[in-house]
Amino acid sequence: MDPRPIGVFDSGVGGLTVLHECLVTMPHEDFVYLGDHARLPYGPRPLGEVREFAREIGSYLETQDVKLIVVACNTATSAALPRLQEELTVPVIGVLTPEAHAAVQATRSRRIGLLATQGTVDSGRYGELVHALDAGVSFHPVACPRLVPLIESDDPYGEATERAVREYAEPLKAAGVDTVILGCTHYPLIRPVFQRVFGRDVTLVFSAEETAREVSETLARKGIENDPAREGVYRFLSTGDPETFREMGRRFLQFPIGKVGHVTLAQLEAAAA
Ligand code: DGL
Numbered sequence: 001m002d003p004r005p006i007g008v009f010d011s012g013v014g015g016l017t018v019l020h021e022c023l024v025t026m027p028h029e030d031f032v033y034l035g036d037h038a039r040l041p042y043g044p045r046p047l048g049e050v051r052e053f054a055r056e057i058g059s060y061l062e063t064q065d066v067k068l069i070v071v072a073c074n075t076a077t078s079a080a081l082p083r084l085q086e087e088l089t090v091p092v093i094g095v096l097t098p099e100a101h102a103a104v105q106a107t108r109s110r111r112i113g114l115l116a117t118q119g120t121v122d123s124g125r126y127g128e129l130v131h132a133l134d135a136g137v138s139f140h141p142v143a144c145p146r147l148v149p150l151i152e153s154d155d156p157y158g159e160a161t162e163r164a165v166r167e168y169a170e171p172l173k174a175a176g177v178d179t180v181i182l183g184c185t186h187y188p189l190i191r192p193v194f195q196r197v198f199g200r201d202v203t204l205v206f207s208a209e210e211t212a213r214e215v216s217e218t219l220a221r222k223g224i225e226n227d228p229a230r231e232g233v234y235r236f237l238s239t240g241d242p243e244t245f246r247e248m249g250r251r252f253l254q255f256p257i258g259k260v261g262h263v264t265l266a267q268l269e270a271a272a273a
Pocket of ligand 1: 184
């Protein structure tokens with residue numbers, strides 16, 4: 001039994017879709033979530049810069065006495081996961097491996113598509129992971145730079161979002177994929193738009209569900225779960241404006257968001273120094 005909380009982080013509120021699934025799957029665990037709103041978005045940034053941000057946040061979360069860290073951001077996972085695992089003392093779980101595994105299991109045609117941020121696509125990590133599991137899969141990545149700003153806008157379900165999804169889906173339909181990895185933690189929020197555009201015959205793989213399963217199994221196998229009879233608590237930290245985080249976060253988390261604490265970039269930098 002291990003009463004310490006689980007640390008979760010993302011560039012902003014997208015990772016709350018992962019936290020949502022974790023809260024549903026592991027209601028007895030405590031969580032501390034950090035959103036790096038001051039430096040959002042990560043998607044268009046150079047991977048080296050995102051790697052540095054992730055190192056700072058990982059080190060900071062270790063100072064909060066967490067027992068495991070979930071990198072609830074596909075871009076940060078693509079840029080930084082091996083480095084975090086080398087440098088931190090607690091286990092670190094990213095969102096790419098669980099999704100790649102689920103996609104390879106699901107595909108029958110062995111044609112898999114990926115929709116993700118520019119950084120995630122540029123890293124090439126999904127292709128490596130998919131091919132490590134099945135070298136014969138034909139893999140089709142598409143960068144979707146318009147989606148995160150649209151999903152964070154006041155009108156995430158508007159025509160512009162549907163138009164963008166149709167446009168990004170086109171090359172995947174042309175390639176005849178039967179499985180699509182939604183490789184960004186923001187995307188579950190517009191899940192129905194993807195399902196309608198791709199149709200029922202295409203399997204959509206989301207990081208939130210697959211990652212929550214991975215976290216739960218890891219805690220069980222390592223014997224570091226909290227008492228299953230208790231109800232856990234969760235708290236939030238942001239490098240940006242706490243009130244903005246609260247407002248937007250509700251849409252992503254679909255659970256109450258209490259007080260949000262503020263962390264300065266200087267505090268993050270100091271933790272990694
Ligand atoms: N949450 C990030 C991801 O999963 C996307 C948002 C951003 O670009 O910062 O890749």
